[in-house]
Amino acid sequence: MMMAIQATDLLGMNARNVFFSGKNKWRAKCFADSKLKGKEILRKVGIPVPEVYAVFTTPEEVMNFAWEELPESFVVKPEDSFAGKGVWVIRRRAHWAGEWWTVDGQKVSIDDLRWHVLDILEGKFSTHEKTKARAFIEERVPLLPTFQRYAYKGTPDIRVIVYNKVPVMAMLRLPTQESEGRANLHQGSIGLGVDIASGVTTYGIYHNHSIKFMPVRKSKVERKVNGLKIPKWKQVLKTAVACQEASGLTYVGVDLVLHPVKGIMVLELNANPGLSIQLANHAGLRRRLERVKDLEVRDAEHGVRIGQALFGSPFAGKVPTEEKIVVENVEEIKIRLSKKKRVPVLAKIDTGAYRSSIDRELAESLGLLSKDNILWMGRFVSGLGREKRPIIEVTFFLKGKKIRTAVSVSKREKMKTKFLIGRRDLEGFFVNPAKEKL
Numbered sequence: 001m002m003m004a005i006q007a008t009d010l011l012g013m014n015a016r017n018v019f020f021s022g023k024n025k026w027r028a029k030c031f032a033d034s035k036l037k038g039k040e041i042l043r044k045v046g047i048p049v050p051e052v053y054a055v056f057t058t059p060e061e062v063m064n065f066a067w068e069e070l071p072e073s074f075v076v077k078p079e080d081s082f083a084g085k086g087v088w089v090i091r092r093r094a095h096w097a098g099e100w101w102t103v104d105g106q107k108v109s110i111d112d113l114r115w116h117v118l119d120i121l122e123g124k125f126s127t128h129e130k131t132k133a134r135a136f137i138e139e140r141v142p143l144l145p146t147f148q149r150y151a152y153k154g155t156p157d158i159r160v161i162v163y164n165k166v167p168v169m170a171m172l173r174l175p176t177q178e179s180e181g182r183a184n185l186h187q188g189s190i191g192l193g194v195d196i197a198s199g200v201t202t203y204g205i206y207h208n209h210s211i212k213f214m215p216v217r218k219s220k221v222e223r224k225v226n227g228l229k230i231p232k233w234k235q236v237l238k239t240a241v242a243c244q245e246a247s248g249l250t251y252v253g254v255d256l257v258l259h260p261v262k263g264i265m266v267l268e269l270n271a272n273p274g275l276s277i278q279l280a281n282h283a284g285l286r287r288r289l290e291r292v293k294d295l296e297v298r299d300a301e302h303g304v305r306i307g308q309a310l311f312g313s314p315f316a317g318k319v320p321t322e323e324k325i326v327v328e329n330v331e332e333i334k335i336r337l338s339k340k341k342r343v344p345v346l347a348k349i350d351t352g353a354y355r356s357s358i359d360r361e362l363a364e365s366l367g368l369l370s371k372d373n374i375l376w377m378g379r380f381v382s383g384l385g386r387e388k389r390p391i392i393e394v395t396f397f398l399k400g401k402k403i404r405t406a407v408s409v410s411k412r413e414k415m416k417t418k419f420l421i422g423r424r425d426l427e428g429f430f431v432n433p434a435k436e437k438l
Contacts, residue, residue: 009284084184086125103181154181193281197312199233
């Protein structure tokens with residue numbers, strides 16, 4: 001059963017087209033609509049992309065191309081298509097020269113490749129029903145060993161939704177036998193939600209239905225969809241934000257892969273990314289987008305820190321047991337200042353407050369109010385009227401569990417506790433109401 005998502009949090013197709021992707025400038029959309037133009041703009045700013053071996057514009061170029069000189073593996077793609085249509089993934093050479101095996105076990109010859117590319121040029125797979133289109137052949141990215149037990153033959157990719165320089169949601173797409181080794185949900189691949197804060201998978205979908213385990217393979221070993229750690233996660237997020245900056249798109253879906261030798265590479269940009277990513281994360285996009293749209297984000301590093309502080313998955317989703325941890329109304333927490341330094345502080349547990357907060361003097365004494373640690377200035381309404389307060393990044397431990405979050409800075413000098421933990425950071429905990437509140 002799919003976990004319910006509040007309707008007000010969900011982003012629908014119309015709202016996406018009008019309020020978010022519809023705001024993308026026409027010139028920037030051109031970079032996303034053309035896979036070749038997108039690669040060119042990214043390559044110019046030093047963002048790694050797979051190597052392009054050949055580009056075809058006319059039938060003459062197809063017939064005169066030296067197909068036998070192609071490498072062991074490669075990918076044939078239309079320049080303008082969606083949902084993986086028209087993509088052929090070649091895995092290795094066959095026994096005879098001029099023949100190859102695809103990832104789904106089909107043998108193709110030079111003639112097969114020629115006819116397929118000619119179909120692409122005639123617009124058979126074009127998104128916008130072009131009468132003339134381009135095709136290209138690019139480097140195939142090998143499977144990273146981390147994903148070997150989860151993906152069927154093909155290479156998984158990671159989609160990151162970026163808005164206003166902030167990564168707001170991510171999904172790992174895993175090829176299946178049904179998808180013929182392609183990482184595309186429309187063709188039967190599996191989508192796993194990814195915790196923005198840690199890069200760990202949380203929930204899974206298959207044909208838009210929630211799953212807890214990967215489909216059984218020959219080994220008959222059940223593998224949970226949650227708990228898979230994506231390598232180089234922070235760099236993946238920074239690369240996605242850098243793609244948004246380079247393309248000029250304000251709202252974009254960035255598809256990335258992890259090359260075993262070359263590292264992070266970008267496959268393509270999407271100015272109008274699909275919405276199934278919400279199901280894979282059990283969370284709505286609209287609420288997340290609204291939370292970051294007016295923030296002043298300095299650069300990719302700043303944007304990633306905001307995304308990780310705001311959109312970490314509910315803590316319960318990362319706990320291997322469903323048993324909740326009991327906390328009292330006042331608990332000692334430990335605020336992490338460095339890998340080796342943690343400062344004990346008494347904290348009030350308050351489910352009536354949404355966000356956690358810290359006393360200004362305490363934050364200053366711990367060095368948490370430096371310019372680099374202020375994520376943004378939040379607007380608050382109190383008995384004194386409207387005011388702006390710094391929102392800072394804080395990592396603390398409650399009952400031994402690590403919580404990384406965005407905390408507001410307020411004046412708590414008259415309070416018995418200098419730290420307050422709001423309900424946003426209490427998922428996975430049970431608050432014992434028996435003891436008197438401070």
